Amino acid sequence: MTTSDNDDKGGIDPSVQAELDRLRGSIDNIDAAVVHMLAERFKCTQQVGVLKAVHHLPPADPARESRQITRLRQLAESARLDPAFAEKLLNFVIAEVIRHHETIADSSAREGAV
């Protein structure tokens, strides 16, 4: 990017705009895929939450999480993604899943008490 990429009216050079639009189109597609993949993942984890509540298993499984983090860090390294970022992202998602599992377990316990 140089100052010559902007015209006198402060607009963006059409070829730069075209490249920006192309890249942003791909970013939008990737974001949509991420949302759809997360939605599918949460559909599965909700079912795991019900299974755990019915069988009185704890909402969190730290041993499983630790295996997932090891695996995801390796995948991130081979994909040239920062492994620390991949770990943070997984922990963020897992924390939300555990919160859901706790809610499912609470409502299951309340239903059992009726």
Ligand SMILES: C=C(O[C@@H]1C=C(C(=O)O)C=C[C@H]1O)C(=O)O
């Ligand atoms: C989904 C599960 O429950 C929790 C959530 C996990 C996840 O989101 O990947 C992993 C381990 C558990 O703490 C599970 O036990 O598999």
